[in-house]
Amino acid sequence: MSLPADGLLRLSPEGLHCPVADVWIDPWRPVPHALITHGHADHARPGSGEYWAIGSAEGILRRRLGASIDLHGLSYGQILRRNGVRISFHSAGHVLGSAQILLEAGGERWLVSGDFKRQADPSCTPFEAVRADLLISEATFGLPIYHWQPTATVVAELIAWWRSAPQRASVVFCYAFGKAQRLLAELHRAGVEEEVLLHGAIQALMDPYRAAAVPMPPTRPLSELDRSASLAGRLVLAPPAAQGSSWMARLRGAQCGLASGWMAVRGARRRRGSGRGFVLSDHADWPGLLQTVRQSQARRVVLTHGQGENLARYLREEEGIDCSVLSRDDGRSESRSEED
Amino acid sequence: MRSFCRLFEELDRGEGNLARIQALASHLQRLDPADAAWTLHLLLGKQRRRLITARRLRLLAQEITGMPEWLIEACHAQVGDTAETIALLLVGQGRSAEGANAIDSPPTSAAALSPRPSPPAAANLDPAAADWPLQRWMEEELPRLAGLDGAEQAAALAAHWQALVGGEILVLNKLLTGAFRVGVGPGLVVKALALASGLEESLLQHRLMGEFRPSAAAWQALLAAPSADAVPASRPYPFQLACPLEPERLAGWTPSAWLAEWKWDGIRAQLIHRSGELFLWSRGEELINASFPDLLAPAAGLPEGTVLDGELLVWPAAEPRPSSFGELQRRLGQRRPSTRLLAQAPATYVVYDLLEAEGVDQRPQPLLERRRRLGLLLEALGQPQLRPSSPLPLADWDDLERWRARARDSGAEGVMLKDLAAPYGSGRQRGPWWKHKLDPLRLDAVLLYARNGRGRRANLYTDYTFALWTPEDQPIPPGSGGSSGDPPMAGAAEPWAEGSAAAAIGAEPEGARTGRRLVSFASAYSGLSDAELVEIDRWIRRHTTERFGPVRAVQPELVFELAFEGVQRSSRHRSGIAVRFPRISRWRRDKPATEADTLATALALIQP
Ligand SMILES: [Zn+2]
Ligand SMILES: [Zn+2]
Numbered sequence: 001m002s003l004p005a006d007g008l009l010r011l012s013p014e015g016l017h018c019p020v021a022d023v024w025i026d027p028w029r030p031v032p033h034a035l036i037t038h039g040h041a042d043h044a045r046p047g048s049g050e051y052w053a054i055g056s057a058e059g060i061l062r063r064r065l066g067a068s069i070d071l072h073g074l075s076y077g078q079i080l081r082r083n084g085v086r087i088s089f090h091s092a093g094h095v096l097g098s099a100q101i102l103l104e105a106g107g108e109r110w111l112v113s114g115d116f117k118r119q120a121d122p123s124c125t126p127f128e129a130v131r132a133d134l135l136i137s138e139a140t141f142g143l144p145i146y147h148w149q150p151t152a153t154v155v156a157e158l159i160a161w162w163r164s165a166p167q168r169a170s171v172v173f174c175y176a177f178g179k180a181q182r183l184l185a186e187l188h189r190a191g192v193e194e195e196v197l198l199h200g201a202i203q204a205l206m207d208p209y210r211a212a213a214v215p216m217p218p219t220r221p222l223s224e225l226d227r228s229a230s231l232a233g234r235l236v237l238a239p240p241a242a243q244g245s246s247w248m249a250r251l252r253g254a255q256c257g258l259a260s261g262w263m264a265v266r267g268a269r270r271r272r273g274s275g276r277g278f279v280l281s282d283h284a285d286w287p288g289l290l291q292t293v294r295q296s297q298a299r300r301v302v303l304t305h306g307q308g309e310n311l312a313r314y315l316r317e318e319e320g321i322d323c324s325v326l327s328r329d330d331g332r333s334e335s336r337s338e339e340d
Numbered sequence: 341m342r343s344f345c346r347l348f349e350e351l352d353r354g355e356g357n358l359a360r361i362q363a364l365a366s367h368l369q370r371l372d373p374a375d376a377a378w379t380l381h382l383l384l385g386k387q388r389r390r391l392i393t394a395r396r397l398r399l400l401a402q403e404i405t406g407m408p409e410w411l412i413e414a415c416h417a418q419v420g421d422t423a424e425t426i427a428l429l430l431v432g433q434g435r436s437a438e439g440a441n442a443i444d445s446p447p448t449s450a451a452a453l454s455p456r457p458s459p460p461a462a463a464n465l466d467p468a469a470a471d472w473p474l475q476r477w478m479e480e481e482l483p484r485l486a487g488l489d490g491a492e493q494a495a496a497l498a499a500h501w502q503a504l505v506g507g508e509i510l511v512l513n514k515l516l517t518g519a520f521r522v523g524v525g526p527g528l529v530v531k532a533l534a535l536a537s538g539l540e541e542s543l544l545q546h547r548l549m550g551e552f553r554p555s556a557a558a559w560q561a562l563l564a565a566p567s568a569d570a571v572p573a574s575r576p577y578p579f580q581l582a583c584p585l586e587p588e589r590l591a592g593w594t595p596s597a598w599l600a601e602w603k604w605d606g607i608r609a610q611l612i613h614r615s616g617e618l619f620l621w622s623r624g625e626e627l628i629n630a631s632f633p634d635l636l637a638p639a640a641g642l643p644e645g646t647v648l649d650g651e652l653l654v655w656p657a658a659e660p661r662p663s664s665f666g667e668l669q670r671r672l673g674q675r676r677p678s679t680r681l682l683a684q685a686p687a688t689y690v691v692y693d694l695l696e697a698e699g700v701d702q703r704p705q706p707l708l709e710r711r712r713r714l715g716l717l718l719e720a721l722g723q724p725q726l727r728p729s730s731p732l733p734l735a736d737w738d739d740l741e742r743w744r745a746r747a748r749d750s751g752a753e754g755v756m757l758k759d760l761a762a763p764y765g766s767g768r769q770r771g772p773w774w775k776h777k778l779d780p781l782r783l784d785a786v787l788l789y790a791r792n793g794r795g796r797r798a799n800l801y802t803d804y805t806f807a808l809w810t811p812e813d814q815p816i817p818p819g820s821g822g823s824s825g826d827p828p829m830a831g832a833a834e835p836w837a838e839g840s841a842a843a844a845i846g847a848e849p850e851g852a853r854t855g856r857r858l859v860s861f862a863s864a865y866s867g868l869s870d871a872e873l874v875e876i877d878r879w880i881r882r883h884t885t886e887r888f889g890p891v892r893a894v895q896p897e898l899v900f901e902l903a904f905e906g907v908q909r910s911s912r913h914r915s916g917i918a919v920r921f922p923r924i925s926r927w928r929r930d931k932p933a934t935e936a937d938t939l940a941t942a943l944a945l946i947q948p
Contacts, residue, residue, distance in 0.1 A: 144407060145415045145425060147432035264428065266352070267420050267798045270523070271870065276353055286432065310414045317408065 002302055002324035007134065008085070008103050008110045011326065016112065016136070018103055021085035023052075025101055025112050035087065037114025038098035039064055039177060052080065054089055057097025059208030060177060076125065092116035093127030094282050095178030096209060102130055111296060113137040115305070117281065118288035119151055122185040123178075123214045127292075135298035136326065140283040141261055142303070142311035148261070148285045155186045158278050161257060162235050169231035169254035173275075176201040176239040178282050179259060181209045183237065184216035197222045197231075199238035199247065222250065261285070286311075293321065302326050341477050342470045343367070344379060345508045351383075351522050360524060364532035373556035374475040380562075381554040382515075383522050383529050387478075390518035391486035392493075394422035397513060400494050401426040404501070405433050417890065420798025423513030431506040469503055478554070482515060527767070537563045542766050545578045549621075573614040576621040577647060577695050577703065578766035582756060582773035595734040599707060599760050600743060602729065602752035603775055604690055605665050605905070606653040607672065611635075611689060611726075613642040614699075622652075630675040635687050638723035645699030646717070649764075650691035650729070657686065657724065661751030664908055665920060691718060692729050692756075695764060703764035707772075710764070740776065747778050753905065754778050780903035781919075781945050783808065783937045784928055787898040788860050790880045791891045801880040801892065802873050803865040804924075806902060807858035808915070810939040858896055859939060861915035862904070867924030876927075899928040899936050907945045917942055 003009060009016050015027035024031040030047030037043050038053075039060035046065040053061055055073030062069060074080065076099070080087040089099035094115040103110045111132035118127050148154075162170040174180050180202045187196065195218045198206070203221040210216075222236060231251065240258065242248060261281025262268040269277035284292060289311060293301055301323040303312050308325035315323040347367045351360050364383070368376050381387060402412050407429065419425040472481070485496055497516075501509055514520040530548065534541045547562050551574065609628070612619040618636050620629050629636060632652070642648075653662040654671060667685045674681060694702050694714040702710050711728075718728050732743045732755065744755045754777035762772035785806035793802035868876070879898065886893040903925040910918035917939070 143415050143418055144405075144411065144432055145419060145428035147428075265419050265798075266424055269353075271800075310411060314408075314411060 002326055004134075004300075008105055008108060009112070009136070018085060020105060021082035021087065021103065023082060023087070024048075026114065035089075035101050036061065037092065037101060037112065038095055040095070040115065043114060052087075052089075054097040054099050056208070056212050057099075059211060060097065060205060063204065063208075076128070090130045091125040091128045093118065093121060093124060096124045096181065096212060096214070098124065100128075100130055102132065108133050110134045111136065111298070113292070115140070115283055116292070117284050118291065119148060121151075121182050121282070122189055123182045123209060123216075129292070129295040132296045132298045134300045134302070135293065135296045136302045136304065137289065137292065138283065138305040139289060139303040139308040139311045140305045141281065141285050142289060142308060144286045146261060146264055146281075146285045147287055148279065148281060151186060151280065152190070154259075154278055154280050155183075155190050158183075158257065158259070159187070159190060159192065161255075161276055165255050166233040169234050169236055169251050170257070171236045171238055171248075171251055171254045172257045172259055172278070173238055173240045173243055174259040174280075175282075177205045179280065180237050180239075181206070181214060181216065182282065183259060183280070184219065185214050187235075188215045188217050192217050194218075195220055197225060197234055197236040199236070199242050201239045201242075202237055290315075290319075293319075293323075341472055341474055341508065341511075343370075344375075344382075344474045345511045347379070348511055348522060349507050351524050357528060361528060361532045361535060364524070364529065365535035368532065368536045372473070373559040374554075375473050377552075377554040377556060377559035377562075378474045378478050380529065380533070380559070381552060382474075382520055383524060384526055384548070384552070385521050386552065387515060387520050388518050390516075391482055392497075392516045394517045394519070397422055397426060397497075397517065400497060401429055403494070404498055405429050417792065418799055420793070421519075423510050423517060423519060426501075426513055427506050427509040430501055430509055469500060470505075470508055477515075485516065533562075539563065539566070542578070545766055546575070549576045549578060573617055574612065574619045574627075576610040576612060576619070577649075577701075577764075579608060579610070579623055579649065580693075580765045580773060581768035582758075582775040583768060583770050585757060585774040585776040587776075590737045590740070593737075595736055595739070597760055598734065599711070599756075599758045600732040600734050600740060601692070601756050601758070602732070602747065602750060603754040603756045603777065604651040604653055604662065604729075605751070605753040606651040606662065606668055606690075609650060609652045609689070610695070611639055611642075611646075611648040611650065611691075612696075613639065613644060613646045616644070628672070631671055631673075631677060632687050633677070634682050635689050635725055638721070638725045639689075641721050641723065642726075643698065643717070645696060647694075647696035648689075648691045648714070648726075649693040649695055650689050650726075653688050653690060654685045655688035661749075662688070663751075664906070666908060666918075687725065689726050690729050691726060693764060706761045706763065707758055708760040711760075744776055744778065778905075780905055780925075781907065782901055782903050782925065783942055783945075784899050784901050784931060784935070785862065786858055786896045786933045786936045787876075787894060787900060788858060788896060789891050789893055790876075793865060800873055800877045802868075802877070803863065804900075805860045805863045806900060806922075807860045807896070808937055808939045808942055809856045810859050810915075812855045812857050859915045861913065861917055861939070861942065862902060862919045862922040864902060864922045864924050867903075868927065872927060896933050899931040899933055901925045901928055907942055909946060915939060915942075917946070 003011060008020065009018050009025070011017070012024070014024055014029045014031050016025040018024070023033045023035050025035045026037055026043040027034050027048060028045060032049040034048035034051050036051055036053040036057070039057050041064070044061055044065060049070065051061065051065070051069055051071045052074060053071065055075055058071060058073050061071060074089050076089055076091050078088065084105055086104040088102045090102060092098040092100045092114050094117055098114060098116070100114055100116065101112045109132045111130050111134070113136065115138050116127055120126060158172065172183065174183055176199070180198070184196060198219050198221050200221055200223060203219070206219060231254070236251065236254070238247070243256070256275035257278055258275055259278040259280040261279060261283060263277030264279045293315060299322060301315060301321055302325070303323065304326045312323040312325050315321040347364070350363050368379065371379060398412055398416065402409055412425070412429070415429060416422060416425045419428065469481070485493060488496055500512060504512060511520070530541050530544050533539070533544050537544070543566055544562065552558060552562070608623040610621045612621070618629065618639055619627060620632055620636065622628050652668065654667040655662040663685065670681065671677060671685055671687060691714060693707070694710045694717065696702055697713055697717070702713070715728055718726055734740060740755060740757070747754050754775055757774040757776060759772040765772060785808055787804050788807040789805040790801040791803045792798055793800055876898070880892055880894050883895045883897065884892040885895055901924070902922050904919040904922040906920040908918050908920070909916060912918070
């Protein structure tokens, strides 16, 4: 346990809890009042009494947690007061409607980053740097081997790969919520106007993005395409779980790729089996993590997700920041980022 | 160099084999002979000289990046490879934290090449070093770098790192540490060569056997028209290999058309006598003359122009069966065996085939004829260390199973079945040769320790140590003792290469039932699917009881069936036994740990 005992937040069996405001942030189990940073499954879980989240996340949350959840939509920067605690949501640049959550009381500012990235992303609001006294940050890619190239470089590589195989289909595996729509928006930005085919799991999450007027090429579920239609030269997006499933039967002979930050390392690429790796992540890379910690000016930093130990030691020893890792080794499942 | 690095990236991507063969063939066609020769040499994994240690490279990277050593080690643990770790760190170095926040720039060729670190000392460097031909790098620059000392070497290397881009840094580092491998097998390389040259694969394979010293002349000789083929005396033939027998095929065959013989558990080797010289080649294409003087002396009496294919074994004269593979390993490791070792572990060459006689290639002859001549030849030689493999009589196919059932008692690992009418082929062909191996021994064991894998599995816990039950009060059985330096058996030695987990941990967990404890006995890292590995990795992270450096001790709950080829007593292992070629055959989700096997069961499997 590495949160100060008398602070605004503590770690309860349900997750991060603010006893004064009587709210939990991204709770693992049902609670009366849940503040949700974003709609990924390791952050948004069903069964809670009331939910608060950014308004543009509503479509996704209702689809994932149930249409009838009691959900309060907020806008970025809007202030919510509960028992003397000022609560506000700030853009995390991670996926549509993703937020960092700031709690203020007694002159203390506690910031929970949720998942975030610092790169520009045409499918969501850009990251907002927020000052805090204590920062609880993700550290999924907390090693200096992870540093992202400009997105346009990776997307250009992907387009060249796709265009090099006009006689067969090209399937890119990418996380269904966030990564897929970001890719589509990036394709649009790179001038792609033709229709992209989607796996059903991605199709199911397209409406909120269309509603938010994110510019993307036309899309259609693969299942709606006539059986006799040729897939030569077509680009198909599918979640990683579809790899090796019966859904792939129709795509026999297609070239495959995977878009993920882990693809930065050759070993991880090879473990995925055959297929091309595209290094594209919705999380901050090492420089992005350092920059965020510095900009927050936090006196104390607590890390979750992934390579926390190494980043924590680096911040302690090299930057003189009081930093530790939030221990979850108390029987709950280790929370791996859903969309890594 | 630049184009070689691009080729490396293309081959490394793991796209389909056909695409890789085509990419390699067209690349080779574009090169001049010397660069093509070096490319081939590197792709065949023959550049194994270490010019600079991986540790020194990491220290240098530490100096240049200014990162603390522990952080570089942590990166190394995640990546699993020094060369790649450094390439990733250096490419990342140039990117300031502010840069990461900048709006993405449009793609340009330079964007992919990322900014560079500044070297500690700017050495004079040809800015076009990346464009130097591969030959220049291999023949001049790398030896020059290796020859520099201390600060000069650091400055020269730093200058290269600064001038090269990510993929090139990776390749340079790998060449320097002697760790350059590409994920393409020799078969694929030969196919590409055949495509590029129009020559037969078998001819190319033959020409590539033995030594290939990269040079323009060697490349030209490799691709010369078949008639111009002058065989160097040392060159072995490609080995013919067998496929696992499909027993349902037997019904259609006549036993008398087949030769059955033991499949010995030694080292396959070719013995060549040409131009007054002897050459003993292992299947791994290593010349192992130096390790086996006791075979070369009697072989000197073979007629000029003879090539034999057989199995190297340690087989003391008075013994009815060969010694274990461990004894042979003692011999392989010694390039100058002592008289004592020669007496303790005398070598024998059991000959399977005659590939060349009186300087004439015998491979087109049917096996029946080759074996007839081989018998006459070895009889005339009259040296017991070179003996023909004895046929196992087959009256009917039931006899084959009877022989196989006796294989373990005979010290063999199974039975070979060879078509008596077939010529000697090259490589693994289905049809003429079949191997009918023994069923492996199996034990159900409990997972006790795990550590992360290497290379592509560096961020998963995939290397496991397994344990068996033993009564609490029972002392560990003493090892076979014998010689003091009991050799480690392949794959079965200490749980971890360095700092054995079991050694670091005094006591092992107690059993659920009192009076029993678990004793670790084998490590294995292969045999599970990627999906299972990921699932077990998660389980390990949640059920860790203690951590010892990279090793995690886990709750003794999961049971796996291990398959292995043999058990020996060993004083070097805390269990008192060593198993050969252990691998995981399946995850016994159905078995609780209490029902795993005991050490006594394993001891009962030891051959008398
Ligand atoms: Zn997320
Ligand atoms: Zn997450």
